[in-house]
Amino acid sequence: MIYFFQQALNAAQLGSVYALIALGYTMVYGVLSMINFAHGDFFMVGAFLCFVGVVVLQLSFIPVLLLAMAGVTMLGVATERVAYRPLRNAPKASAIITSLGVGIFLEHFTLGLSPYPKYIPPVLPSFSFNAGGVSVSTFQLATISISFILMLALYLVVNKTRVGLAMRAISADRGIVPLMGVPVDKIIALTFALGSGLGGAAGVMYAMAYPVIDPYIGIIIGWKAFISAVIGGIGNIRGAVLGAYILGTVEIMTAAFLPSTYRDLVAFSLLLILLIFRPHGLLGRAESQKV
């Protein structure tokens, strides 16, 4: 039983990382009906900024987190401005393929700067304490609590502020939003900023748990986060978080109770089966509340 709780804690940690990334996919989909496949690579850049913060600049944890979030936020906003906005009215496929291109660019730009995998030493004092037999590490505690705070903040922005209202309005009908006097471009840029910032935070969380990073880590983690968003119902914020924790749990529990090589097989089978029965995801409906 203790073993189970230990694994549940691990699942919460992995789920939190997936959730932070999945939110970026789902928010951008919400306002633009577009999948930003470069988002996994934004996350990777966050992990590398964590390296820069810890190793090069020798910063402590909170400044490292802020550096990664700010850096990836700027990256997201710049990408939207340079690569996606000019294609706003082009066929959907153009923007999606562009996002794949941006992703490959980021991977290889990073590879150019860092040809070898990087090791990130612990940024927090690394110790564990015992909670009723379950060992809780400082990293796990930091990951879960900071993710929770960030997700709560996002929830408040989307549901309680006028910027959030504008995002929801764009999600509902982008065409008429300018007629409300809403500056659509600014709101879309802000959506990218928020989603990317969360991705940057996820990079730091990930690097704490798996401290050896290379420029390709964003691919598979990005796919998993994207799947989380789809499981929950893409475009739906609560769905992305729910899907992320489900996927995290399935992966960790598969690895814990079955041969660990089955992990991705089980995870992706789950996705396929779920989509047969709920093609719009768990919380998505044909016309769900988006962003």
Add this chain to the structure above:
Amino acid sequence: MTAPGNLKLPPQAGGGAALELKDVTHHFGGLRALSGVNFAVAPGELAGIIGPNGAGKTTVFNLITGVYKPSIGKIIFHGREITGMRSSNITELGIARTFQNIRLFKELTVLDNVRAAHYARMKVNPLEALFHSGRHRSEEKRVTEESRDLLERFGLGGSAGEISKNLPYGSQRRLEILRAAATNPSLILLDEPAAGMHPGEVEQLMSFILELKKQFSLTVLLIEHQMRLVMGMCSHIVVLDFGMVIADGGPQQVRSDAGVMKAYMGSAK
């Protein structure tokens, strides 16, 4: 309701017309949708555009609100040229509209639909909104109160919390008009407000529009197929046919116009 800074023009500014179209021509590719359209709407007027299907009525609205930029010609709003301006800026100057097929934010609540329309008048920058500053919070509160009050005054107060797509058809129409009014316009463009309504509802809608016009001191330009509504409400009627203005005047004048009869009936009786 406060005016949003210096952009907003008072209804009487410029002395002349509230809205003026000068030689407006618009092509879609090779198709000429409008050619040399001229008309003016006086401040405080309730004017109507009528004409057969495909005459270019909705195109006129799309040009005025900046959805399209006219190929040739000028659009002047209270003495200020707005040709080719962005929709959100035109909204800020004080022009609002509704759509032929209702376009609400379907998945948002009735209240949120109206709140979204206050955007043009709120003076908080996005960063402040993100960090939820005190000023932002009081702004939000004011907007919510004003929105509730508007819904209350025009009979939708009881549905404020409902998801707007669940409203009955007639209420959706009224909500769309109220949402347009919430941008604090001086000119409101209504695209077939009575479409799909039965005679009793049309009657209600007419008094709804008149009440709104009075309370907000609006200039109204509407597109309508229901002759009863147009002839009963509008003091000034512009008739479009094949993208050209074929008549422009009071209801009596338009009713007796030979060209109009021809456009509608196929021949001059």
